[in-house]
Amino acid sequence: MSSPSTTFRLFYPTSNTLTAVSLFDATGAALLPQTLADGTDNPAGFQSKVLTFTAASEPLFATPTFSDPNSPVSLYLCRDDAGAFQKVLDETVFNSAEPGRPTPAVTAAQEFRLYTATDLGGGIKTYTVKAPVAPVALIKALGKDPLTGELRLGNDILLRWNGDVATAAEVEADIEDITDPRGYLPFPIINRTTYAESSVGLSLVQVNDQIVPQDGLTHLVKFRVRYNVHGDVGTWAETSNAMLTYPLPLPNAPASLTAQLLRDRVDTIPDVVKVTWAKAADNPGDGLEIVVYDPLNKKHTIYSSNGLETEARIDNLSRFSVQDTGPALAQPYRFAIVATNLSGKSDETFAAAPLHITSKVKPVAPPTPDEVAGTARDLNTATLKAEVFSDVLTAMGTLPAEASAIVNSAIDQVIYKIKDVVRLGGSVDFTDLGTFAAKWTKERQARNPATGEPIIVPAYRSQDFAPSIGFKTGTRNGTILTDAQAKPA
Numbered sequence: 001m002s003s004p005s006t007t008f009r010l011f012y013p014t015s016n017t018l019t020a021v022s023l024f025d026a027t028g029a030a031l032l033p034q035t036l037a038d039g040t041d042n043p044a045g046f047q048s049k050v051l052t053f054t055a056a057s058e059p060l061f062a063t064p065t066f067s068d069p070n071s072p073v074s075l076y077l078c079r080d081d082a083g084a085f086q087k088v089l090d091e092t093v094f095n096s097a098e099p100g101r102p103t104p105a106v107t108a109a110q111e112f113r114l115y116t117a118t119d120l121g122g123g124i125k126t127y128t129v130k131a132p133v134a135p136v137a138l139i140k141a142l143g144k145d146p147l148t149g150e151l152r153l154g155n156d157i158l159l160r161w162n163g164d165v166a167t168a169a170e171v172e173a174d175i176e177d178i179t180d181p182r183g184y185l186p187f188p189i190i191n192r193t194t195y196a197e198s199s200v201g202l203s204l205v206q207v208n209d210q211i212v213p214q215d216g217l218t219h220l221v222k223f224r225v226r227y228n229v230h231g232d233v234g235t236w237a238e239t240s241n242a243m244l245t246y247p248l249p250l251p252n253a254p255a256s257l258t259a260q261l262l263r264d265r266v267d268t269i270p271d272v273v274k275v276t277w278a279k280a281a282d283n284p285g286d287g288l289e290i291v292v293y294d295p296l297n298k299k300h301t302i303y304s305s306n307g308l309e310t311e312a313r314i315d316n317l318s319r320f321s322v323q324d325t326g327p328a329l330a331q332p333y334r335f336a337i338v339a340t341n342l343s344g345k346s347d348e349t350f351a352a353a354p355l356h357i358t359s360k361v362k363p364v365a366p367p368t369p370d371e372v373a374g375t376a377r378d379l380n381t382a383t384l385k386a387e388v389f390s391d392v393l394t395a396m397g398t399l400p401a402e403a404s405a406i407v408n409s410a411i412d413q414v415i416y417k418i419k420d421v422v423r424l425g426g427s428v429d430f431t432d433l434g435t436f437a438a439k440w441t442k443e444r445q446a447r448n449p450a451t452g453e454p455i456i457v458p459a460y461r462s463q464d465f466a467p468s469i470g471f472k473t474g475t476r477n478g479t480i481l482t483d484a485q486a487k488p489a
Contacts, residue, residue, distance in 0.1 A: 004056035009039055009085055010049045010103075011076040011094060012064075018049055018075075020065040023057075026127070028112040031057045043096035060088060060115075060127060061106040074102035074231065089232070090126050104229040113164045114227050114234070129234030132169070132203070132225045133162035137242040151250050151344060153214070157207040158192065159225055161237065166191045166203035170228045173211050176220045176241070184224060187211065216248040216342030247343035251285025254278060259335040259351040262313070265328070265358040270316035273355065275303070277310055277337050285339035285346065294320040295331040295359075304340075322360045330356040370478075385411055422463050432482045434467040 012018055023031045031053065039048030051059070062075050078085035078094050085094040089101055106112050117125045137159055142152035159171060172184040189205040197204050205225075212219040221244045224236040255278040265271040275290055287306040291299050302314050321331050332354040339346040370376035379387070389407040393399055400406075418428050418436050427437030443459045467475075474481035 004058050005079055006053045006056055007080065008051045008059060008088070009078045009080065010051060010062065011039075011042070011046045011078060011085075011096075011099070012048070013073045014045060014047050016071055016073045017047075017067040018064055019067050021049065021051070021075075022063045023051065023059040024061040024063075024106045024112065025058050026060045026112065026115065026117060028061070028106055028110060031059050046096050058088075060103075061112055062103045063105045063107070074099070075105075076100075077103040090128070091120065091124060101232050102230065104232045111165055111168055111229050114168060114229055129227050129229055129232055130163065131235045132227065132237040135159055135161035135223070135225050135237050135239045137221075137223050137239040139242050139244055141245065141247070151247065153247055153249065154210065155244060155246065157211065157244075158204055159189075159207065159223055159239070160197075160202060160204045161225060162201055163203050163227075164198070164201060165227070166193045166205050168227050168229055169203065169205060169225050170233075171205065171207055171223060171225050172236075173207070174222050174224075175212055176222060210246060212244050212246050214246045214248060216245065218243050218245045220244075248341050249283065250344045251339035251341050251346045252280035252283045253346040254284075254288065254337045254339055254349045255280055257290075257335060257337040257349050257351045259355055261355045261357065264330075265318045265360060271318050271357050272313055272315045273317060273335075273357075274313050275311065275335060275337075275351075277349075279310075279339065280346075285341045287340040288337060289340060289345070290314075290335065290337050291348075292317060292320070293334040293336070295333070296321070318357045318360045322362050324362050326361045328358045328361050330358050332356055423461075425461065430468070432468055432470045434465055434471055437464050437466070438462070439464045 010018065010021065021036065023034060025031055033054055035050075035052045037050045037052070039050045042048050053059075059077060062077055064072070064075055066072055076094055076099055077088050079088055086092070087094050087100065087103075089103060092100060094100075104111065104115070114130050115127045116130050117127050119125050137157065140156045142154050142156055144150060145152055169189065170186065171189050172186050174180075174184045175182075187207050187209045190208050192204045192206045193202070194204070207223070211221055221242050222238060222240075223242065224238040226236045227234045258276045260274045260276075261271065262274050263269075263272040277288070277290075279285075279288070287304065289301055290303040290312070292302050293299055298320070300320055302317065303312050305312075317333060318331075320333075323329065333356075334354045335351040336348040338348050368376065385408045388411060389404050392407055393403070421428050422436055422438045425438045427435055429435045438461055441460055441462060444457050446455055446457050447453065448455050468483050470481040470483035470486040473486035
């Protein structure tokens with residue numbers, strides 16, 4: 001506004017009469033005393049009041065009292081600048097045809113904090129409504145009721161930004177679907193700002209309406225917020241894109257389910273079950289799932305569909321309960337069906353009684369000839385060392401007391417030496433046994449399985465064992481051969 005003055009003019013439409021007014025400066029402080037008198041030479045459609053202060057003042061906000069309080073009208077606070085009335089809010093000339101921004105009113109909500117001043121020099125300032133800073137949309141599905149477990153439809157939508165006086169905010173949302181030509185639409189809000197948030201200059205409001213269609217699909221939504229101080233508005237501040245889903249009501253459970261055993265399992269011939277169902281007459285959902293509970297009460301999905309069929313045949317259910325040994329037993333299986341849609345599943349509808357289906361028996365692998373002959377043995381390290389010591393003792397006849405420790409240590413050192421040579425890239429060739437050697441895998445190009453991006457797999461070293469001809473031929477023939485014995489003449 002201009003430099004301090006003692007006289008100002010308030011213009012307002014003739015549809016109401018101003019009887020009293022309280023004035024405040026840019027900090028919200030009251031300006032007193034003052035006189036209020038009718039103005040003259042008013043433009044068409046407007047009347048005015050002349051405000052006179054006892055000392056030079058800088059009024060900005062006005063709280064009016066009207067003769068008809070149910071029909072308030074806009075006020076325009078102006079100063080006389082060489083015969084032209086300049087609006088103190090934005091320093092533009094008052095034009096009754098296009099009066100522009102009205103003078104804001106100060107309330108208990110401290111709305112004067114929503115204005116920022118720009119110094120034009122020469123003691124003149126203009127005032128504009130601030131914009132909310134860094135608004136963020138916080139979206140959370142209402143989820144299930146903690147007491148009943150029922151799905152609660154809709155979303156908890158909160159908008160938070162840096163700024164004061166959330167009650168003076170407006171919110172609009174744009175559902176950015178290809179088929180939506182409407183653009184931004186206004187939505188009502190509820191102030192949820194707590195003391196903790198307001199103490200650090202934050203505002204939090206709840207969008208109190210259905211934003212996206214209740215179709216169970218995820219929509220891209222952008223919100224924007226601005227301040228509106230009794231018609232004096234600031235610029236919009238937009239949030240980032242938010243993903244918003246309004247779930248469908250859960251479908252009603254199917255009306256019935258019947259399970260019939262057409263063929264029981266016989267050895268390797270699998271069982272066959274016929275299931276027949278009827279959907280609910282109201283809100284049946286888009287699809288269905290049929291599940292079976294095996295004898296251990298584990299749940300398995302055995303059929304799903306989005307079609308119109310009302311029956312299906314399902315085979316080999318006994319695979320869910322395989323016996324290790326015979327004889328095969330008949331085990332109970334319980335059947336249930338649920339209706340589905342994009343947002344979830346209905347309660348289960350069970351068949352009247354379980355079906356008893358003969359279990360599958362795990363096949364027994366036939367023994368190898370070595371197992372039949374009793375020659376196949378599995379040795380661990382301790383047994384190997386004990387038998388090697390026994391063989392050395394038989395071959396040598398007598399050994400010193402520490403011979404067992406010497407043999408065990410010798411075996412350990414042989415294993416360690418092989419590992420040491422191979423880890424350094426070398427090889428160990430055992431006559432009549434084979435060769436332990438290091439090998440290198442070349443550098444190659446591959447793809448990151450998580451992102452699909454190409455990566456370079458560096459070369460790396462691994463180990464290899466190539467059995468000798470005597471070891472291979474002797475193992476194949478079931479005898480012990482040296483390399484010389486195994487080589488052809």
